[in-house]
Amino acid sequence: xxxxxxxxxxxxxxxxxxxxxxxxxxxxxxxxxxxxxxxxxxxxxxxxxxxxxxxxxxxxxxxxxxxxxxxxxxxxxxxxxxxxxxxxxxxxxxxxxxxxxxxxxxxxxxxxxxxxxxxxxxxxxxxxxxxxxxxxxxxxxxxxxxxxxxxxxxxxxxxxxxxxxxxxxxxxxxxxxxxxxxxxxxxxxxxxxxxxxxxxxxxxxxxxxxxxxxxxxxxxxxxxxxxxxxxxxxxxxxxxxxxxxxxxxxxxx
Amino acid sequence: xxxxxxxxxxxxxxxxxxxxxxxxxxxxxxxxxxxxxxxxxxxxxxxxxxxxxxxxxxxxxxxxxxxxxxxxxxxxxxxxxxxxxxxxxxxxxxxxxxxxxxxxxxxxxxxxxxxxxxxxxxxxxxxxxxxxxxxxxxxxxxxxxxxxxxxxxxxxxxxxxxxxxxxxxxxxxxxxxxxxxxxxxxxxxxxxxxxxxxxxxxxxxxxxxxxxxxxxxxxxxxxxxxxxxxxxxxxxxxxxxxxxxxxxxxxxxxxxxxxxxxxxxxxxxxxxxxxxxxxxxxxxxxxxxxxxxxxxxxxxxxxxxxxxxxxxxxxxxxxxxxxxxxxxxxxxxxxxxxxxxxxxxxxxxxxxxxxxxxxxxxxxxxxxxxxxxxxxxxxxxxxxxxxxxxxxxxxxxxxxxxxxxxxxxxxxxxxxxxxxxxxxxxxxxxxxxxxxxxxxxxxxxxxxxxxxxxxxxxxxxxxxxxxxxxxxxxxxxxxxxxxxxxxxxxxxxxxxxxxxxxxxxxxxxxxxxxxxxxxxxxxxxxxxxxxxxxxxxxxxxxxxxxxxxxxxxxxxxxxxxxxxxxxxxxxxxxxxxxxxxxxxxxxxxxxxxxxxxxxxxxxxxxxxxxxxxxxxxxxxxxxxxxxxxxxxxxxxxxxxxxxxxxxx
Numbered sequence: 001x002x003x004x005x006x007x008x009x010x011x012x013x014x015x016x017x018x019x020x021x022x023x024x025x026x027x028x029x030x031x032x033x034x035x036x037x038x039x040x041x042x043x044x045x046x047x048x049x050x051x052x053x054x055x056x057x058x059x060x061x062x063x064x065x066x067x068x069x070x071x072x073x074x075x076x077x078x079x080x081x082x083x084x085x086x087x088x089x090x091x092x093x094x095x096x097x098x099x100x101x102x103x104x105x106x107x108x109x110x111x112x113x114x115x116x117x118x119x120x121x122x123x124x125x126x127x128x129x130x131x132x133x134x135x136x137x138x139x140x141x142x143x144x145x146x147x148x149x150x151x152x153x154x155x156x157x158x159x160x161x162x163x164x165x166x167x168x169x170x171x172x173x174x175x176x177x178x179x180x181x182x183x184x185x186x187x188x189x190x191x192x193x194x195x196x197x198x199x200x201x202x203x204x205x206x207x208x209x210x211x212x213x214x215x216x217x218x219x220x221x222x223x224x225x226x227x228x229x230x231x232x233x234x235x236x237x238x239x240x241x242x243x244x245x246x247x248x249x250x251x252x253x
Numbered sequence: 254x255x256x257x258x259x260x261x262x263x264x265x266x267x268x269x270x271x272x273x274x275x276x277x278x279x280x281x282x283x284x285x286x287x288x289x290x291x292x293x294x295x296x297x298x299x300x301x302x303x304x305x306x307x308x309x310x311x312x313x314x315x316x317x318x319x320x321x322x323x324x325x326x327x328x329x330x331x332x333x334x335x336x337x338x339x340x341x342x343x344x345x346x347x348x349x350x351x352x353x354x355x356x357x358x359x360x361x362x363x364x365x366x367x368x369x370x371x372x373x374x375x376x377x378x379x380x381x382x383x384x385x386x387x388x389x390x391x392x393x394x395x396x397x398x399x400x401x402x403x404x405x406x407x408x409x410x411x412x413x414x415x416x417x418x419x420x421x422x423x424x425x426x427x428x429x430x431x432x433x434x435x436x437x438x439x440x441x442x443x444x445x446x447x448x449x450x451x452x453x454x455x456x457x458x459x460x461x462x463x464x465x466x467x468x469x470x471x472x473x474x475x476x477x478x479x480x481x482x483x484x485x486x487x488x489x490x491x492x493x494x495x496x497x498x499x500x501x502x503x504x505x506x507x508x509x510x511x512x513x514x515x516x517x518x519x520x521x522x523x524x525x526x527x528x529x530x531x532x533x534x535x536x537x538x539x540x541x542x543x544x545x546x547x548x549x550x551x552x553x554x555x556x557x558x559x560x561x562x563x564x565x566x567x568x569x570x571x572x573x574x575x576x577x578x579x580x581x582x583x584x585x586x587x588x589x590x591x592x593x594x595x596x597x598x599x600x601x602x603x604x605x606x607x608x609x610x611x612x613x614x615x616x617x618x619x620x621x622x623x624x625x626x627x628x629x630x631x632x633x634x635x636x637x638x639x640x641x642x643x644x645x646x647x648x649x650x651x652x653x654x655x656x657x658x659x660x661x662x663x664x665x666x667x668x669x670x671x672x673x674x675x676x677x678x679x680x681x682x683x684x685x686x687x688x689x690x691x692x693x694x695x696x697x698x699x700x701x702x703x704x705x706x707x708x709x710x711x712x713x714x715x716x717x718x719x720x721x722x723x724x725x726x727x728x729x730x731x732x733x734x735x736x737x738x739x740x741x742x743x744x745x746x747x748x749x750x751x752x753x754x755x756x757x758x759x760x761x762x763x764x765x766x767x768x769x770x771x772x773x774x775x776x777x778x779x780x781x782x783x784x785x786x787x788x789x790x791x792x793x794x795x796x797x798x799x800x801x802x803x804x805x806x807x808x809x810x811x812x813x814x815x816x817x818x819x820x821x822x823x824x825x826x827x828x829x830x831x832x833x834x835x836x837x838x839x840x841x842x843x844x845x846x847x848x849x850x851x852x853x854x855x856x857x858x859x860x861x862x863x864x865x866x867x868x869x870x871x872x873x874x875x876x877x878x879x880x881x882x883x884x885x886x887x888x889x890x891x892x893x894x895x896x897x898x899x900x901x
Contacts, residue, residue: 028540032542058336058339060545063336121331125331133440135440136394136437145348149400150404161429192397194392
């Protein structure tokens with residue numbers, strides 16, 4: 001199949017950047033979206049041009065490295081009947097022959113563009129560093145079955161823990177808010193007995209770190225949930241807000 | 254180019270430094286005998302850790318907690334993305350929570366047997382011993398393992414085992430364990446004991462006065478080359494499966510760190526032991542860039558079959574039961590669909606080669622859930638494998654609840670890697686190698702759910718002890734930036750980058766990578782023979798020569814340049830692939846994943862030659878295009894009785 005591509009090209013963080021048009025022929029409907037970009041890059045290299053830089057690694061939807069805005073939708077997941085996947089799992093059979101496809105990087109102040117479609121998401125790491133863990137040093141753990149955890153809570157914790165840290169939630173949000181990402185980690189650890197001790201400090205510290213990184217506030221548009229390839233629920237934002245209120249009542253930092 | 258007839262075998266065998274005493278006392282005794290570094294002195298030691306997967310992150314976090322000054326380097330933008338994240342099925346431990354006859358000794362025994370008696374007994378025993386502490390540690394970190402309704406941990410059985418000892422977190426066990434280790438690592442980054450270097454790749458190892466004391470790195474955003482010095486270097490950079498081009502590895506997974514270490518003198522052990530995983534989605538065409546694994550836990554409930562008649566192109570639901578060939582269940586009545594990976598892979602190849610393949614390209618076999626859905630209901634199957642089924646649907650456009658999955662083997666894991674002794678130290682003092690990057694515990698074939706166990710065992714519970722023992726004895730390093738070895742490594746790295754950019758040929762890096770991969774897959778893949786391996790040994794140096802004459806690497810070195818990154822990695826694979834073929838040619842026996850057609854039983858199983866090949870092959874670099882020197886580590890089995898594996 002044939003495609004008209006409009007791809008954001010930007011030399012580096014300082015460059016203003018802009019769209020460049022490419023026509024691509026011979027795309028297999030069975031190839032993935034990233035394999036389509038591989039094909040484009042092979043053609044560019046053959047023509048002596050610089051290929052399009054984009055982040056990718058596992059190509060099986062779990063590492064969270066790929067980060068493409070496709071026709072204005074993170075990971076291009078608006079194509080029926082598919083939903084809730086990463087760009088590496090999106091296959092070209094869901095596109096029309098001759099379709100125009102616009103490809104951009106994530107857009108958010110806290111995710112500056114590094115080159116072309118690659119952005120800097122290190123803000124997420126810094127938020128986790130602020131408290132997204134249980135402080136247990138190696139060797140000091142009790143026997144694993146010493147503390148039973150109800151299946152319901154364990155399942156909810158797992159639902160929240162499924163986040164892959166790709167940043168689609170931020171890219172989808174009109175405010176570039178990171179509430180879903182932060183909410184998922186706060187919620188996961190709040191459901192588990194092991195997470196109780198640091199529960200209130202954690203939420204306060206992580207929310208402060210999120211604000212310091214320049215992410216926007218949450219106005220309940222729900223775009224993040226719709227864009228999340230791992231179906232992380234908005235309920236976790238509610239959970240985080242309730243944790244935060246409790247923390248403030250208890251005089252958390 | 255390497256020549257099988259020119260191999261020189263070192264007279265002295267390698268010393269594995271296994272402690273004396275009964276196997277169940279070795280590690281405890283060794284822990285007592287090892288030297289310690291006192292808490293006050295630890296921050297004076299700088300440890301370089303390369304890689305942030307299960308092994309690297311757990312090691313870096315643990316060493317940071319202990320008080321060492323740790324630097325952790327990785328090529329991804331975040332440590333959370335290392336490819337351990339993709340492991341689906343689970344992690345083994347000898348907890349015996351199911352009361353079904355498991356024990357440390359049984360986990361040890363199964364692992365040695367599963368590895369077809371080509372692993373070091375003492376290492377495997379220790380692995381089984383620390384397996385339980387790993388589960389404790391991960392639960393304490395908040396890893397949401399699957400649980401029973403009573404709130405206690407759930408288990409399942411996994412390929413090659415007759416007990417339920419596998420812990421899991423839906424189909425995302427690797428992700429959850431990695432996030433546990435990642436969070437421990439971030440906690441140390443916050444505490445200032447660990448400094449993280451994302452988007453940074455190691456391009457050379459620095460050895461000064463016989464000790465590994467530093468690395469040369471490239472910042473993948475700015476292109477800046479930088480040297481870091483330390484008192485010890487830990488490589489946790491994973492395996493070399495991407496040499497085959499198509500594999501289940503992440504696209505960025507590469508062997509450059511271990512290959513540079515090899516070229517600086519570290520021995521490379523058992524490179525031909527490459528695991529081909531039986532349950533992956535078959536390629537759909539030329540565009541294929543990687544293969545996706547479907548966890549082998551699916552084999553617990555799925556039944557594998559092909560049409561009994563070769564060339565039968567009817568859709569699966571039109572093939573009546575009696576015309577379906579459940580080849581694993583028929584050939585191996587006691588293990589059925591749960592035979593070890595190598596056995597499952599070879600049998601899939603045999604039926605596809607015989608014309609029974611399914612799918613449009615006739616390149617797969619069916620994995621059918623119809624019976625399980627009838628028996629347990631769709632909801633139970635969805636609960637167990639929902640995300641895997643969704644992934645399958647998004648890739649193939651087919652619904653496995655309605656029509657059987659198509660699967661075929663793919664390169665998945667490399668049991669070979671840098672040689673290490675019992676202390677996980679290579680033959681170069683101060684160079685430690687952990688996780689998939691070393692060769693140690695899986696012998697010629699790794700059992701399912703054992704990779705996560707080994708990565709975390711090495712990083713959490715073994716390296717922190719053995720590294721201290723080394724530092725306590727060797728003392729602080731004496732490296733200085735002005736040393737000639739530093740300059741030498743820097744020059745080498747700069748020179749290689751300049752060369753790659755200046756060839757300015759006509760063909761892309763990808764072209765050469767595909768070509769190498771095809772040769773390795775066809776001749777050094779699931780079944781190998783003398784003629785094919787000799788062909789590969791001739792062909793790989795030719796591809797390498799063409800690469801250096803005709804590769805085109807666009808862009809500059811002073812910038813983010815993904816073509817340049819790939820070019821450096823493929824250049825190394827083009828060398829490593831040759832060693833892989835040489836090792837496979839030298840080992841004329843079959844064992845585990847290494848199947849030499851010349852050496853098989855009447856039933857078509859791998860036939861070992863214990864008399865002549867009960868050793869680890871450790872190769873020493875002797876110069877570019879030279880035949881490497883072979884060192885042997887004899888394998889002695891005192892506790893496990895060697896037998897012909899039989900899963901009938």
